Amino acid sequence: MANRNSFGTFLIIGPTCFFLGILFSSFPYDYNVLWTNPPDREIFFKILEDHIKFLYASPPLISRILHIVIGTGLAGFIFKLYKANEANYLFDGASLVLYMAGITVYITNIVKGFRVVTAGLYGNIPEPVEGQADVDYITREDTLRVFAASNTILALVLVGVLVLQAGQWYALRKEEAEIAEIDRAEEEKKKAGKKKQ
Template sequence: MAKANQFATFLIIGPICFFLGILFSSFPYDYNILWSTPSDREVYFKILEDHIKFLYASPPIISRILHIVIGTGLAGFLLKLYKATEANYLFDGASLVLYMAGITVYITNIVKGFRVVTAGVYGEVPEAVPGETDVDYITREDTLRVFAASNTILALVLVGVLVLQAGQWYALRKEEAEIAEFNRVDEEKKKAGKKKQ
């Protein structure tokens, strides 16, 4: 594997691990919203809501660092897909699709969730709206569940990128070993042919 390709892989894996660390630190908040049924669930909704408000109120440098890291991952994919081999198209193309799906989840669900929760504008069902029986309203609890589920989906997508990158590394190592074995057998045949002459 060329040095540039190794560096590009590092530019992809580094940000993925960074994001997984962020998501892991949010897991204690998300777990009680999604998978456990504590007796006083409202406490956990309040804790998650306060956590989201705290993160949204963080200094602008935090979001800038996050966006720089996202850009670093994209730069890694562009480097790997520049003058790409077949393996790059298969593994890195699929990885890039997953990475872009993760960015889409981040923009559509997580960023929107930050804004909705911080503003406190949930789609509560009005007391009496004549003639509007089929309108869907998203409550505070549903908004927080969607936010927590989005973190989980994003984590799974990022793990998928890591699995594809590991698969590419394994496939390239296997190919190099097969080429080395082929070359060794070829050299032995050439030496055997020279001895017969």
């Protein structure tokens, strides 16, 4: 069972770290859009926009590898939750919820952001038309901020997956140590009982 859990954990941690590496490489682009307020922010929006367009124009092999890695992580969860024990349900179930939340953020915000930025279909506010209801439009800057914030949210979700997997590993090691201690104490009692006889 321990080997089975270890292999499943490897299938989860590998893709999670892979995605965190991708997000870390995007962090320099996102940082200046989200957390700093330089005098000329336009240059940073342009850099992020060019980066997104470059990534979107990458060969199809890149996105296929990414989707295979996503599938590998899901396979790890299925592997660990098949014939699962209580610890698997608790830690792996919560990890799976976070992983699926990350996939949702990826599909709804990041993939959509790639398409919007590449096509340049930002919501430019048109002249108001009499009799037409007000419509909210998302500007270029807001679109790029949402993209950068989605990367940050995804990174936090993936760190949560790693924390839960580490928590499960710690809980299992602690349980094994306690069982070994109980077995050792029982063995000593047996030896003491034999000596009395």
